[in-house]
Structures are given as C-alpha cells and as structure tokens.
Amino acid sequence: MVKAASALIANTDAEAASLVSLYDACPDIVHVVTPGVDLQRFTPGSGKTTARENLDIASDALMLLFVGRIQPHKGPEVLIRAIAEMLHHSPYLRAKLALVIMGGASGSGTNEPERLKQLAIFLGVDDVVHFKDPVKRDDLADWYRAADLVCVPSYSESFGLVALEAQACGTPVVATAVGGLRTAVSDGISGSLVDGHDPKAWSAVISRLLAEPQRRLLLSMGAVVHASHFGWERTARRTLDVYDLVLSEPGRTTLQAIK
Numbered sequence: 001m002v003k004a005a006s007a008l009i010a011n012t013d014a015e016a017a018s019l020v021s022l023y024d025a026c027p028d029i030v031h032v033v034t035p036g037v038d039l040q041r042f043t044p045g046s047g048k049t050t051a052r053e054n055l056d057i058a059s060d061a062l063m064l065l066f067v068g069r070i071q072p073h074k075g076p077e078v079l080i081r082a083i084a085e086m087l088h089h090s091p092y093l094r095a096k097l098a099l100v101i102m103g104g105a106s107g108s109g110t111n112e113p114e115r116l117k118q119l120a121i122f123l124g125v126d127d128v129v130h131f132k133d134p135v136k137r138d139d140l141a142d143w144y145r146a147a148d149l150v151c152v153p154s155y156s157e158s159f160g161l162v163a164l165e166a167q168a169c170g171t172p173v174v175a176t177a178v179g180g181l182r183t184a185v186s187d188g189i190s191g192s193l194v195d196g197h198d199p200k201a202w203s204a205v206i207s208r209l210l211a212e213p214q215r216r217l218l219l220s221m222g223a224v225v226h227a228s229h230f231g232w233e234r235t236a237r238r239t240l241d242v243y244d245l246v247l248s249e250p251g252r253t254t255l256q257a258i259k
Contacts (some may be wrong), residue, residue, distance in 0.1 A: 002023045003024075004109045006029065009033050009242055010031070010033075011035060012159065012179070013032055014180070015179075031238075034230055034235065035230070036230055036231055037227060037232070038228050039228065039232070042144065042166075042168035043169065044224060045141065045169070047145065048145055050145075051142040055142055055143065057240050060096055062210050063099075063146060063149075063192075064099045064148065064202035065099075065146075065149070066101045067162045069103050069105070072155075073154065074089065074153070075154050075155055075176065076101050078153040079101070079151055080099070083099050085202075086207050087128070089203075094128060099128060100130050100132055101116070101132070102115065102133070102134060104133060107236055112225035128184075130165075144165060145169045145171065148171075150174075151173070152173060152176065158180050159184055160179070164227050167191065167223035168224065170224050171223060172190060173223065174194060175192075177194060181193065184230075186222065189222040190222045190226035191219055191223065
C-alpha cells in the first residue's frame with residue numbers, strides 16, 4: 001500500500017518519520033496534516049465557575065479529569081496510583097481533591113472499570129476517585145471547563161484529540177510524552193508532558209500545578225492559543241491541498257480505485 005501510494009498523510013512529524021524509516025516511504029510523498037478539533041463546540045465558554053455551577057461541582061474543588069475508553073493502554077491506573085501518592089504526602093488535599101474518570105469499557109477491557117474501582121478501594125482513595133459514564137459532546141465541553149487539569153496518561157497515542165478539546169476549552173493538560181501527544185500538548189505552554197508512567201512522577205507534576213494557580217492560569221491562556229492552530233477548517237484545507245497536489249501531477253486525470 002505504501003509503495004503504491006501517490007501521497008501519504010501522517011498525523012504528526014514523528015508519524016511521518018516512521019513511515020519513511022519503517023516502511024521505506026519516499027519522503028517526498030509524505031505530508032503532515034494534524035487532526036482537527038471542533039473550535040465552535042470546544043471553547044472557554046463562560047469559564048470554570050459557570051461550568052461548575054452547571055455540573056454542581058464545588059467551586060473550591062481540585063478536580064482532575066480523565067476522558068477516554070477505560071482500557072489499560074489509556075493509563076487511568078497511573079492516575080489512581082498518583083492520587084494515592086499525592087495523598088500520602090499531602091493528606092490535607094483529601095477534602096478538596098477529586099479525580100473523575102469518564103468513559104466506558106471497550107474491547108478486551110470490559111472488566112477494567114471494576115478492576116480500577118477495586119484498586120481505588122485497595123489504595124484507600126475510593127472517596128476521591130469518581131467513575132462517570134460518557135456524556136454528550138456538548139456536555140463534555142463543560143466537564144473540560146470545570147476541571148483544573150485534564151490528564152492523558154496514555155501508553156501510546158497517534159494524536160490525542162481529548163488533549164486538544166480540553167485545551168480549546170481553556171484547561172491545561174498533563175500528558176505522557178508519547179506519540180502525537182508531543183504535538184497535541186505544548187510542554188510548558190499549554191500543559192506539561194511527563195516522561196513515562198511512574199505514579200511518583202505524575203504525582204509530582206500534578207501536585208506542583210495544583211499548588212500554583214497563577215501558573216495554571218498562564219497555561220490556560222496558552223492552551224486556548226495552542227488549540228486554535230488545530231481547527232477542522234485548517235485540517236480540511238491542508239488535506240485538500242494534498243489532493244490537489246496529487247491530481248496536478250503530469251498525466252493524472254482521474255483517481256484510480258484501489259482494488
């Protein structure tokens with residue numbers, strides 16, 4: 001398929017490099033077009049205060065949000081263990097701290113939510129960790145706005161749409177420095193990237209950001225600006241540019257069907 005292609009579209013520079021190094025793709029036909037985010041739906045809106053009022057969340061809560069399929073490779077266990085680490089060192093946080101894990105099981109991980117609930121009980125943080133079913137897209141924007149931090153501890157991620165949606169809503173993101181997340185999150189500008197999945201490392205990064213509201217405010221502003229570069233209109237335009245380039249090649253008048 002790679003050899004037969006007239007053009008290849010990759011999500012990120014890293015993915016483009018992989019097409020060349022692993023699949024011997026010709027660099028000249030590889031184009032990077034990042035996925036887009038709905039910038040009409042995911043906006044800062046009326047802000048965190050209004051979002052929390054809409055969702056009946058305490059104004060002084062320290063809220064962490066995970067959104068995604070409840071599967072091991074998405075890394076929610078990392079957050080539960082990080083929360084336990086945080087409370088071990090700073091027990092006074094328990095009264096205000098909340099980790100919301102939003103999503104449903106899928107694929108082979110149908111028992112994962114129950115396993116994570118049992119883990120939270122075992123670690124003594126079940127009063128802080130809250131599981132919530134997925135919500136409608138329009139409601140999801142308010143959840144992003146209500147959070148102090150959105151966490152994306154994935155073990156692999158081709159891009160990371162959740163990270164972009166959250167940033168478009170003005171919420172800083174803490175994510176693993178893997179795959180497309182290194183593009184979706186601007187480290188130190190719109191959030192923080194964490195190397196690896198050591199709960200202690202995650203605990204340290206999250207604790208530091210929760211303790212620095214002014215820093216979070218700066219990241220929030222940076223998040224909106226960063227996400228603005230990934231709108232669907234831009235993605236569509238760049239994709240069409242690739243199509244136009246292919247169709248303009250000498251001797252090409254129609255697209256050949258793939259058999």
